[in-house]
Amino acid sequence: MATSRTDPVTLEVVELIGAVVARYHQEYEHAASEHSLTGAQARVLGLLSLEPVAMRKIAEKLKCEPSNVTGIVDRLESRGLVERRPDPADRRVKLAAPTPEGLDTARRLRESLDFAREPLGQLTAVERTLLRDLLRRMLGEDVPEDAPPRPTSR
Structure with a gap:
């Protein structure tokens, strides 16, 4: 079922997503x-705190140029927060990995x-799960099979 781009609910959802993203970036920068x-x-x-990552993969995930990632990792490395390591699977590839301080x-x-x-804490576990699944669906990601059942709209 296709949704019109001018549907009032769609327009409101787009505006709300934009407001959430703007507030998130503002707090993240602060x-x-x-x-x-x-x-x-x-x-x-x-x-990197999740796992060591190849420089090229960092650029892909952040949707930026690899040269930008090199500069960012250089600055983090100079502060002792990140180190470069050879990838055990391919020693020609360098992984960026956090130090204990990082x-x-x-x-x-x-x-x-x-x-x-804070706002997510105001939602029930079922509502947070539903929101997560809807966001994943919007991004074209698969929803895990072990996800709890979705609540009905009634």
Whole structure:
């Protein structure tokens, strides 16, 4: 079922998503600056806190040029937050990985982001799961098979 781009509900949803994104970026930039990081540096550090990542993959995930990622990783490395390591699967590839101090900084940064946690905390677990699944669907991602059943619209 196709939705018209001028459908009032669609227009309102687009505006609300834009407002959420703007507030998220504003708080993320503020939280990053509290840790003497730029927003881009904080995003890279957050990504690396999950697992070491090849420079090319970082650029793909952040939708930016690899040369930008090199500069960001250079600055994080000079602060002792990130290190470069050879990829065990292909020693020609360099992985960026957080140092223990980088992991600690990423954790503190995550903990300081209240914008998303506070409003999401007002939703029930079922509502948060539904929101997650809807966002994944909007992004073309698969919803996990083990996801709890979706609530009915009644």
